[in-house]
Amino acid sequence: MVSLMETRTAKELAEVASESDVDRKAGARYPGSVRAQGRFWQARWFIVVRAFSVFIGIWYLVALWVASPIQMPSPFKVLEALIALGRTGELFDHALISATRLVISLVISTLIAVPLGFLMAMNREANAFIDPIVELLRPISGIAWIPLGLFIFGVGGTLPIFIMAYVAFFPLLLNTIDGVKSIDRKLMSAAETMGVSRSARLLHIAVPAALPSVMVGFRIAFASAWAAIIAAELIGSPSGLGFAIEWYRQLLMSPKVFAFIAMIGAIGYLCDLGLRTLQHKLTPWAEGMGIGQ
Amino acid sequence: MNVATMPSKAQPKLRLRNVSKEYVAPRTGQRTLAVSDFTLDVRAGEFLCIVGPSGCGKSTVLNMIAGLDQPTGGDIEMDGHHVRGPGAERGVMFQDYALFPWKSVRDNVGFGLRHGTPGAGLTAAERNDRVNHFVNMVGLAGAEAKFPHQLSGGMKQRVALARLLANGPDVLLMDEPLGALDAQTRMVLQVELLRIWGEAAEEGDRKTVVFITHGIDEAVFLADRVVVMSSHPGRVSAVIDIDIPRPRRESIRSEPRFGQLTDEIWSLIRDEAYQAIA
Numbered sequence: 001m002v003s004l005m006e007t008r009t010a011k012e013l014a015e016v017a018s019e020s021d022v023d024r025k026a027g028a029r030y031p032g033s034v035r036a037q038g039r040f041w042q043a044r045w046f047i048v049v050r051a052f053s054v055f056i057g058i059w060y061l062v063a064l065w066v067a068s069p070i071q072m073p074s075p076f077k078v079l080e081a082l083i084a085l086g087r088t089g090e091l092f093d094h095a096l097i098s099a100t101r102l103v104i105s106l107v108i109s110t111l112i113a114v115p116l117g118f119l120m121a122m123n124r125e126a127n128a129f130i131d132p133i134v135e136l137l138r139p140i141s142g143i144a145w146i147p148l149g150l151f152i153f154g155v156g157g158t159l160p161i162f163i164m165a166y167v168a169f170f171p172l173l174l175n176t177i178d179g180v181k182s183i184d185r186k187l188m189s190a191a192e193t194m195g196v197s198r199s200a201r202l203l204h205i206a207v208p209a210a211l212p213s214v215m216v217g218f219r220i221a222f223a224s225a226w227a228a229i230i231a232a233e234l235i236g237s238p239s240g241l242g243f244a245i246e247w248y249r250q251l252l253m254s255p256k257v258f259a260f261i262a263m264i265g266a267i268g269y270l271c272d273l274g275l276r277t278l279q280h281k282l283t284p285w286a287e288g289m290g291i292g293q
Numbered sequence: 294m295n296v297a298t299m300p301s302k303a304q305p306k307l308r309l310r311n312v313s314k315e316y317v318a319p320r321t322g323q324r325t326l327a328v329s330d331f332t333l334d335v336r337a338g339e340f341l342c343i344v345g346p347s348g349c350g351k352s353t354v355l356n357m358i359a360g361l362d363q364p365t366g367g368d369i370e371m372d373g374h375h376v377r378g379p380g381a382e383r384g385v386m387f388q389d390y391a392l393f394p395w396k397s398v399r400d401n402v403g404f405g406l407r408h409g410t411p412g413a414g415l416t417a418a419e420r421n422d423r424v425n426h427f428v429n430m431v432g433l434a435g436a437e438a439k440f441p442h443q444l445s446g447g448m449k450q451r452v453a454l455a456r457l458l459a460n461g462p463d464v465l466l467m468d469e470p471l472g473a474l475d476a477q478t479r480m481v482l483q484v485e486l487l488r489i490w491g492e493a494a495e496e497g498d499r500k501t502v503v504f505i506t507h508g509i510d511e512a513v514f515l516a517d518r519v520v521v522m523s524s525h526p527g528r529v530s531a532v533i534d535i536d537i538p539r540p541r542r543e544s545i546r547s548e549p550r551f552g553q554l555t556d557e558i559w560s561l562i563r564d565e566a567y568q569a570i571a
């Protein structure tokens with residue numbers, strides 16, 4: 001990756017950059033065009049590699065300057081640790097545990113928040129009743145519940161799931177409410193003049209109309225939950241990525257701590273990429289309307 | 294059903310009696326009298342056009358007939374029954390199309406047939422045929438799989454037209470349905486619209502159409518009667534009988550009577566039209 005950078009002169013880089021600009025415009029104008037999209041993706045890929053290389057480079061320099069493998073291990077030490085942990089399978093075991101907890105918590109949160117959001121957006125009384133409670137809880141960080149959660153759930157898998165579900169709940173709920181409230185009344189009216197029943201209007205208009213906003217909420221929920229998992233596992237769990245970080249910190253094995261941190265970043269990045277793709281697949285019309293992305 | 298409410302030849306299809314509509318802005322409480330003292334009978338099987346300056350309340354009247362907006366005064370009846378809310382027997386084509394963004398052209402046209410009362414009793418194959426028929430009619434064959442955001446303004450308008458026609462309502466309420474089309478397509482669809490309405494059929498077999506337009510020549514070409522509205526507040530300022538025989542062909546546009554009627558209507562709205570943009 002680094003050598004790819006070095007073999008290009010500044011002039012070439014500038015050309016690539018301006019080319020990718022053109023591609024992006026072309027891609028925006030003809031979103032369906034295969035050729036424009038292919039080159040667009042290549043440019044995107046290059047930008048990612050470039051950013052990543054610069055990041056690694058700075059990291060390496062800082063590690064040289066700090067010169068303490070415990071405070072700041074070099075990227076190569078971390079890469080070694082990653083490979084070693086990958087060989088023993090420890091890396092993937094913990095990642096799988098954390099990812100499973102993430103999925104469970106997101107499912108729970110979605111099953112509660114999305115229907116509740118529909119109810120609150122469509123029923124004034126329900127909204128008047130629930131909204132104050134939501135607004136009261138919302139500013140309280142998920143981490144604030146860890147001490148109490150330790151009393152209730154003890155150390156184990158339940159506490160991180162609870163914390164993540166809690167953190168994911170609010171963006172999902174608020175974006176669902178927002179999505180349902182912003183449904184174009186005209187579309188409901190149009191359906192009414194076609195003799196479409198209330199339940200069919202809910203299913204075939206309210207649900208798809210709110211979906212782009214729900215998807216945005218889901219992406220934020222995922223990011224918040226994934227950020228919270230480490231804190232939750234750090235304290236309240238005998239397994240998972242957060243636990244592994246804390247374990248190797250106590251053993252003063254910084255490269256392994258960093259390896260797990262890198263794993264968290266990689267999973268988060270890849271999942272968001274996946275969710276974005278899913279968003280494009282599920283709500284292709286939303287891009288044409290300027291939402292999404 | 295007693296005699297008074299029985300639909301008969303003498304009874305109008307739609308009856309608007311002193312209808313008024315006042316909008317009140319929710320926050321400021323500011324009142325806008327959009328329509329006032331609007332009285333009109335629409336005969337069964339009639340093709341009625343409404344013309345008038347922008348903002349005079351044409352869409353408001355149409356929405357009230359559709360049952361989507363409640364009048365603040367007066368009464369609207371259909372076949373002698375008070376209009377309480379929207380229903381599939383009064384199909385609407387909206388000024389801004391109101392297409393479902395997540396549905397393809399095909400599914401937009403078939404929405405009412407699939408999820409609403411107009412499709413009751415039809416098999417899936419019959420529904421499909423009907424959708425195909427109207428998609429072809431408005432010249433959208435080949436674009437069935439596209440989504441609204443991939444269509445031009447004129448194509449969207451044709452989807453909305455096909456959707457209205459596919460539902461086969463008794464009364465067609467159309468708000469500037471051909472406004473976004475190029476002149477050629479508009480003329481083709483005007484003739485097509487007259488055919489669907491039942492120009493060639495017995496008067497009793499025709500549908501009832503309320504058609505809002507900005508095109509005076511379009512109104513004269515299509516209508517049995519043209520209602521001219523004036524604004525502030527919106528009311529009926531004149532009703533012109535279009536005594537040009539049917540079926541109407543393109544050639545009538547060059548006849549003297551066509552020009553006379555067009556001029557007459559233009560002279561009725563000219564002053565207001567100039568005022569509106571002054």
Ligand SMILES: Nc1ncnc2c1ncn2[C@@H]1O[C@H](COP(=O)(O)OP(=O)(O)OP(=O)(O)O)[C@@H](O)[C@H]1O
Pocket residue numbers: 316317318325326327346347348349350351352353354388
């Ligand atoms: N929801 C609303 N709230 C307040 N005022 C409204 C509302 N809808 C329409 N009006 C007002 O009512 C009047 C009539 O509006 P309407 O849309 O019926 O006009 P129109 O004749 O259809 O105009 P155009 O030809 O431009 O479509 C306008 O002055 C408009 O500002």
Ligand SMILES: [Mg+2]
Pocket residue numbers: 351352353388468
């Ligand atoms: Mg209008």
